Amino acid sequence: MSTPAAEDTGSPAPDTGLHADRVARRTDGRLIVDGVTLALRPGETVGLLGPNGSGKSTLLRLLAGVLPTSTGVVTLDGRPLPEVGRRATARRIATVEQHTHTQTELTVREVVALGRIPHRRAWSPASAVDARAVTEALERAGLTDRAAQSWHTLSGGERQRAQIARALAQEPRELLLDEPTNHLDIQHQLDLLDLIADLPVTTVIALHDLNLAAMYCDRLLVLDTGRTVAEGTPAEVLTPALIKEVYGVDAEVHHDPGHPVIRFLRRGSGTP
Structure with missing residues (x-):
């Protein structure tokens, strides 16, 4: 299938923001990401879609500089990420991984405070600015009443919200999220995505739910x-053609005001 022609809404110049230029990542001789280009526009929310194994998580790690590219380059304000450096990159780009674990006993506030590390000198104590950023992040994520609680006692959804709060405390300009709604019920999925959509940052978010992406x-x-x-x-x-090609399922797509709505069809029945 050919790529749909998107309207030119004013892509940023290559020397501004976060930009992936024909990036590829090869692991064990297999291409996981193959020649992807993505230029992010300030303040937009970009959804990464695709079935399991399509390369979404790997692309996010390339954009964050966590993984090196095999070919191609990821730039931040025109500079390749290796030249920018890990600490400077971490001041600009925050990531929320799909699964996060720790054996260390930490409170929720301590987990969120990890987001301030790129802004502090080694061994320096937290400042009033750091404390305020952590408090605001807890409030945004709805975790103020959990601040003193052990991170290990949280539900899966609450742990994900704590990781969102940690990323917010980092005060990024670019935010990369890998399927952040996976462990949340419907209400908290919507609450979380409302929060993300309202942030004054550029966001790339991997999602499985096509309706949420729309x-x-x-x-x-x-x-x-x-x-x-x-x-x-x-x-x-x-x-419907793209959904059938990529996901192997039949669907109806209705264009309600504001965004399309996808209705999946039962296999073999020919009816919803």
Whole structure:
């Protein structure tokens, strides 16, 4: 399938913001990400879609500088991430991984305070600015009443919210999230995505739920076997043909005001 032609809404110049130029990542001789280009526009929310194994998580790690590219380059304000350096990159880009574990006994506030590390000198105590950033992040994530509680006693959804708060305490300009709604019930999925959509940051978020992606994302990038299959607005990208090609399922797509709504069809029945 050819990539839908997205309207030119004024992509940033290559020397501003976070930009992936034909990046690839090879592991054990296999291409996990294969020649993906993505130029992020300030303040937009970009959804990464694709089935399991399509390269979404790997692309996020390349954008964060956690993994080196095999070919291609990721730049931040025109400079390759290795030149920017890990500490400077961490001041700008915050990440929320799909699974986070620790054996260390930490309170929720201590977990959130980890987001301030890139802003502090080694061994220096937390400042009033750090404390205020942590408090505000806890409030935004709805965890103020859990601040003194052990992180290990939280539910899966609450742990994910704590990781969101940790990223917010980092005060990033770019926020990368790997399926942050996985462990949340419907109400908290919507609450979390409302929070993310309202942040004054540029966001890239990997999602499985196509309807949530249509509701909350300004632009979508669809991956399959590591390659870009489609890119554009939700209305341009989320078509029955693309959903069938990428996910192997039949669907109806209704264009309600504001965003498309996907209705999946039962296999073999020909009816919803």
